[in-house]
Amino acid sequence: MSAAEPPGDGDDQLLVVIDPVARRTDGESVRIAKDVLSAGSHAKICLPDTPEEFARALSRRGSRRPVVVGDDHALLRAVAQLHRERELAAGVLSLIPVGAAHALEVAHALGVPRGAVAAARTALDGAVRRLDLLVDDSDGVVLGRLCIPAPTLLADAPHTGVTAVWDTCRSLMTSLVRPAAPGASGGPQGTYRLRVEADGVLLSDLDAPVRGVSVHSQGGGGLADVVVRT
Numbered sequence: 442m443s444a445a446e447p448p449g450d451g452d453d454q455l456l457v458v459i460d461p462v463a464r465r466t467d468g469e470s471v472r473i474a475k476d477v478l479s480a481g482s483h484a485k486i487c488l489p490d491t492p493e494e495f496a497r498a499l500s501r502r503g504s505r506r507p508v509v510v511g512d513d514h515a516l517l518r519a520v521a522q523l524h525r526e527r528e529l530a531a532g533v534l535s536l537i538p539v540g541a542a543h544a545l546e547v548a549h550a551l552g553v554p555r556g557a558v559a560a561a562r563t564a565l566d567g568a569v570r571r572l573d574l575l576v577d578d579s580d581g582v583v584l585g586r587l588c589i590p591a592p593t594l595l596a597d598a599p600h601t602g603v604t605a606v607w608d609t610c611r612s613l614m615t616s617l618v619r620p621a622a623p624g625a626s627g628g629p630q631g632t633y634r635l636r637v638e639a640d641g642v643l644l645s646d647l648d649a650p651v652r653g654v655s656v657h658s659q660g661g662g663g664l665a666d667v668v669v670r671t
Contacts, residue, residue: 533569
């Protein structure tokens with residue numbers, strides 16, 4: 442699963458986790474990123490083949506700073522793992538974006554350099570930037586926006602970017618949150634019986650069906666917008 446690289450000239454101790462999709466999609470960019478990181482740091486290279494191996498590599502990083510080589514899916518897995526360990530606030534996570542263009546939209550929106558060389562150099566010498574994190578009540582990481590009901594997608598429509606990352610989550614949400622049965626709650630068809638709280642304030646309860654709820658982060662400041670449509 443992993444192989445140690447010869448020590449570079451830098452003092453940084455890095456754990457470089459290379460996502461298998463990145464290795465299959467763009468092996469040349471992966472090689473370039475490895476070379477730049479290994480030349481500028483003491484880098485241990487991990488090549489996980491499964492999500493379990495990916496998580497295990499991160500959990501065994503010790504004092505090494507993690508660097509993920511991969512797309513938005515790999516970034517989400519890494520953030521979720523570090524959040525479960527309660528290590529996000531105490532450490533730094535770097536990303537080298539490698540993958541299909543449609544699977545790198547979040548990375549680019551965060552301002553990560555697009556080229557492997559530039560991204561690797563930024564991982565070595567760039568400034569640390571703190572970002573907010575939105576999590577749900579089961580401690581799952583929410584990337585971008587969460588909507589109830591899930592957006593309706595055409596069967597043949599291409600799934601790209603954040604939409605692709607969250608298709609599974611939205612499908613699960615759709616299966617767990619069903620529209621209220623006509624007459625069951627006194628609400629019209631197409632509404633949802635939900636209890637919605639924000640900062641300890643009750644926004645909506647089960648006896649008042651709603652047409653939809655959306656939650657998305659505002660960026661800085663640790664705030665999120667919660668919109669309830671009645």
